Amino acid sequence: MRVVIIGASSGLGRCVAMGLGAKGHDVALLARRKDRLDTTVAEMGTGTAIECDVTDETGCHGAVSDAASALGGIDAMVFATGVGTVGRLSDMDAATWHRTLATNVVGAAMATRAALPHLQESDGRAIYFSSVSASMTPAWPGLGAYVASKAALDKMVEAWRIEHPEVGFTRLTVGDCGGGEGDSAIGFTAGWDMDLAVEFGRTWYEKGYIAGALLDADDLVDAIDSIIGLGSSAVVPSMAVLPRVRKPTA
Secondary structure, eight states: EEEEEETTTSHHHHHHHHHHHHHTOOOEEESHHHHHHHHHHHHOOOOOEEOOOOTOHHHHHHEEEEEHHTTTTEEEEEEEEOOOOOOOGEEEEEEEHHHHHIIIHHHHHHHHHHHHHHHHHTEEEEEEEHHHHHTTSSTTTHHHHHHHHHHHHHHHHHHHHHHOOTTTEEEEEEEEBOOGGGGGGGOTTOOOHHHHHHHHHHHHHTTOOOOOSOHHHHHHHHHHHHHHHHHHTTOOOOOOOOOOOOOOOO
């Protein structure tokens, strides 16, 4: 399959790109940090690295078009990009809200708009990383802007599915995940106020929002591989990939 992974320079996006490439898919890696993409492609020994800022409508459209040209079409798009800021809603300024929504929601919409003709041609699939905080738990205190953006993303994916049933749109809810080492490590918390993170983290743990275990990124790759490998007669509107929490043995 010809797969475009957006947000592939680090974290889960990088893990997914490497995992799908290892499974034999023809992958294009898109993200802002072209140097990291080049390093990943060199490490993989395959793939195409393309600079892409999803908050730049024109640039995003051009990057997706370049990916389609390099791959000879698009069978699947994986939107793994996501940003979030820890803090109280009363302290969130407009710039933080705009950055969060521009990346997590508007960026996903622009990437989809650019990929849509190619996905229509291939009876393809579009997969978007969602969060347990948007649909499986109450809103997490300290992550209000992020949770709101993911809830908006979920509804946006549903709207795309209704308007374009010829494409398989999937909301993929991802549980606590360890990613990997180096550039594959989860970078979501980079730049956070760690004192606030510890304060809110205690609340998340006490309320049971944190699973107490980590999902192996390889299992996430397998889930995505299973979705994009389905025939055109099947659709997966929603899937959740969560860590298995094992009871301690006596």
